[in-house]
Amino acid sequence: MAKADASKLDWNNLGFEYMDLPYRFTAHWKDGKWQDAGLTEDATLHISEASPVLHYGQAAFEGMKAYRTPDNHIQLFRPDRNAARLRNSCERLLMPVFPEDKFVDAVKEVVKANADFVPPYGNGATMYLRPLIIGTGGVIGVHAAPEYIFTIFAMPVGNYFKGGLTPVNFTTSQYDRAAHKGTGQAKVGGNYAASLLPGEKAHDNGYADCVYLDPVEHRYIEEVGSANFFGITKDNVFKTPKSPSILPSITKYSLLYLAEHNLGLGVSEEKIDVHDLDQFAEAGACGTAAVISPIGGLEHDGNLHTFYSETEVGPVTKKLYDTLTGIQFGTVEAPEGWVQTVE
Numbered sequence: 001m002a003k004a005d006a007s008k009l010d011w012n013n014l015g016f017e018y019m020d021l022p023y024r025f026t027a028h029w030k031d032g033k034w035q036d037a038g039l040t041e042d043a044t045l046h047i048s049e050a051s052p053v054l055h056y057g058q059a060a061f062e063g064m065k066a067y068r069t070p071d072n073h074i075q076l077f078r079p080d081r082n083a084a085r086l087r088n089s090c091e092r093l094l095m096p097v098f099p100e101d102k103f104v105d106a107v108k109e110v111v112k113a114n115a116d117f118v119p120p121y122g123n124g125a126t127m128y129l130r131p132l133i134i135g136t137g138g139v140i141g142v143h144a145a146p147e148y149i150f151t152i153f154a155m156p157v158g159n160y161f162k163g164g165l166t167p168v169n170f171t172t173s174q175y176d177r178a179a180h181k182g183t184g185q186a187k188v189g190g191n192y193a194a195s196l197l198p199g200e201k202a203h204d205n206g207y208a209d210c211v212y213l214d215p216v217e218h219r220y221i222e223e224v225g226s227a228n229f230f231g232i233t234k235d236n237v238f239k240t241p242k243s244p245s246i247l248p249s250i251t252k253y254s255l256l257y258l259a260e261h262n263l264g265l266g267v268s269e270e271k272i273d274v275h276d277l278d279q280f281a282e283a284g285a286c287g288t289a290a291v292i293s294p295i296g297g298l299e300h301d302g303n304l305h306t307f308y309s310e311t312e313v314g315p316v317t318k319k320l321y322d323t324l325t326g327i328q329f330g331t332v333e334a335p336e337g338w339v340q341t342v343e
């Protein structure tokens, strides 16, 4: 694959596609410590065929973005939260933790080295960063790996769901993404492998993606599989599901805070019954990649429940979107400690 060339990119029409940028950060865990940490130009990994990541899915990742501000600085949104979540994911899969402060420094190094690829301010495009840690080395029994590779690569991206702030329809899934005491709270590869078939079925039936229900009763909304769910009730409460098998979205917890402190809404994390959607005036899916995707309708058991509109974003969702993205791009004042300047 050819290296990407920043001068040839059409910033207004970026999709959500991999690109091979000039630099990535890598570090190797060997003999009980992290070593050889630094930037490299090599976009390929060389690992043993017996690496536990390949057989037993010992892999965790993060997703974050770098934003260009109107005055041409580059900033990160709550990177310390990604560092902390990767720590949790690594602990769950018995992987060594890359120190949280060094994680944030490494992200900044990757952004700086590839700064030409951070899209200009103005149309919502960003640089997406993918920190990844995998278990390597030769073992065939079911054990934690003897060696690990930590890497962070990056690429410029546009919208994740086609349409941006245009509502999309979702459908509930017959499948489960994760169990209550499984790995739902960890951002690990296996959860995504399990979500490919349900996601494809949803796409085949004309939906943007599927919404998972709780794995016990198949009654309470969990999340979208790459984004968390929220609803705005008719009496202005920002509600989001509470469940032990949901991935704790940094975007979701940020919106929860902004809904309360910037918009003056009530907020609640609680069980949301898929049969009780009438309580909501608006609904959306949120995550770093998706930002906020308004949910036009949610299909369940053959019925399409529509929220605000199938073609237009609702007013509260729009306000949340403007506040969140304003903070991320540096045009709205951020709560203490939420943004870190790269350069």
Ligand SMILES: *Cc1c(COP(=O)(O)O)cnc(C)c1O
Residues within 6 Å of the ligand: 063, 187, 223, 225, 226, 227, 228, 247, 248, 249, 250, 251, 252, 286, 287, 288, 289
């Ligand atoms: C990453 C992810 C999200 C979104 O989390 P953010 O921190 O907001 O990017 C939601 N659900 C799942 C399953 C995820 O992996």
